[in-house]
Amino acid sequence: MTSVHPSENLLAPETGTVAVGIGPLSFEDVVAVARQGARVEITPESLAEIRKxxxxxxxLAGDVEPHxxxxxxxxxxxxxxIAPDMRAQLQRSLIRSHAAGSGPxxxxxxxxxxMLLxxxxxxxxxxxxxxETAAAYAAVLNAGITPVVHEYGSLGCSGDLAPLxxxxxxxxxxxxxxxxxxxxVSADEALAEAGITPIALREKEGLALINGTDGMLGMLILAITDLxxxxxxxxxxxxxxxxxxxxxxxxxAADLQALRPHPGQAASASNLRRILSGSPIRASHDNEECPRVQDAYSLRCAPQVAGAARDTVDHAALVAGRELASAVDNPVVTLDGRVGAKA
Known part of the structure; x- marks a missing residue:
């Protein structure tokens, strides 16, 4: 995770509201909340599933079998x-022990x-x-409060445990x-100023709040948008x-590009044709007096170079889209009410 001085990256003026529901967010939703200060609202359907x-x-907390x-x-x-009277403390301790990032x-x-993801x-x-735990995350985002997260400490594919x-x-x-x-400021001061009550974690909640790869996914979505x-x-x-x-x-020309049918290359070549269409500079030397047989490699193969980058970005976007549609936690509560481990 790269970093800049926080004062250089304050929120843009608020723009609209993003509905956070059972289904996936879009890239545009993530950018709107992350960069443009859009508010978030949990949908009624989602709240019903959360309660269920x-x-x-x-x-399960009252079951004699371990879960x-x-x-x-x-x-x-x-x-x-874990004894029932120690379970809330365990969830709090999990968060405190993993909030151990370092660096800028x-x-x-x-x-x-x-946080949105x-x-x-x-x-x-x-x-x-x-x-109320989900609602607290929405309230913090809407209040413009930003927890201090440090650059180093993520475990990669094993989870952004420290950042989360x-x-x-x-x-x-x-x-x-x-x-x-x-x-x-201190987090309690920021919450108090915004009228937000700090959450007191219960069974399973600490685990649910850190068991994911939301940091790297958020960075990927922002990077793809910029790329x-x-x-x-x-x-x-x-x-x-x-x-x-x-x-x-x-x-x-489209027929020449089709002889090597890479999607990104075709898209880049199409852009070049559209941009150069009607160019008076291009037309100024389109005659028999021009002695050039072909252009330099760096010009004539521009679509192949940019096209490869486009294909790479599209693959990254495909993976990111699948992650946006995922429920990342362990264990998870399935649609039929089972509670089981998920990688």
């Missing part, structure tokens, strides 16, 4: 039974994306958290945070280079 799955978790993350420890301590602060937009998983109704724990810690009213003005804009600029730059060097657009 919470009822199941509370039933991972509900009445047991975690990881190597999964076989250790992560960008505000990344933290907002991370965790809220999206909670909103599926598959994690078993209480309604820092967010959960702030929603508990502990640790540092930045208020809507970007000022560094798509940059690829448009790359095509514009290539077209201007063709004009500046008195090149030709004949090599960008």
């Amino acid at each position: 799955s919470r009822t199941i978790i509370e039933g 991972y993350g509900v009445s047991t420890g975690f990881g190597a301590l999964a076989t250790k039974h 602060e992560v960008e505000r937009e990344v933290i907002r994306a991370l 965790r809220l999206s998983t909670l909103a599926t109704g598959r994690t078993g958290v209480r309604e 724990a820092h967010c959960a810690l702030a929603v508990m009213g502990e640790g540092p945070a930045r208020n809507a003005r970007g000022e560094l 798509r804009d940059l690829l448009k600029v790359a095509d514009l730059t290539a077209a201007m280079s063709v004009e500046g060097l008195l090149g030709t657009d004949n090599v960008f």
Whole structure:
């Protein structure tokens, strides 16, 4: 996770409301909340699913049989039974022990994306958290409060445990945070100013708040958004280079590009044809007096270069889209009411 000074990345003016429901968010939803200050609202259907799955978790909490993350420890301590009067403390301790990141602060937009994506998983109704816990995440986002998350500490595919724990810690009213003005304050002060009551975690909730890869997914979505804009600029730059060097657009013809049918290459070539269409500079040397047989490799093969980047970005977007549609937690509450482990 890269970082900038927080004061350089304050929220843009609020723009609209993003509905967070059972289904996936879009790239545009994530960007709107992360960068443009859009508000979030949990849908009624999602709240109903959250209540339903919470009822199941509370039933398991009273069961004599052990259930991972509900009445047991975690990881190597999964076989250790936790007494009912210690379970809330265990969830709080889980958050406090994992809020151990280091290094510079992560960008505000990344933290907002991370919290939104965790809220999206909670909103599926598959994690078993209480309604007020999900509502607290929405309230923190809407208040413009940003928990302090540090650059180092994620476990990668094993989970953004430390970054997510820092967010959960702030929603508990502990640790540092930045208020809507970007000022560094204690989390309890930021919550109090916004009229938000800190959450007191119950069975399963601490696990549900940190068991995901929302930090890296948020960064991926923001990066893909930026890369798509940059690829448009790359095509514009290539077209201007063709004009500046008195090149030709004949090599960008659709039938020639189809002989090597890579989707990204075709898209880039199409952009170049459209940009250069009607160019008076291009037309100025389109005659028999032009001695050039072909343009430099860097011009005539521009679609192949930018196209490969486009294909890579499209693959990354495909993976990100699948992750947006996922409910990432362990264990999860299934649609038929089972509670089981999920990788």
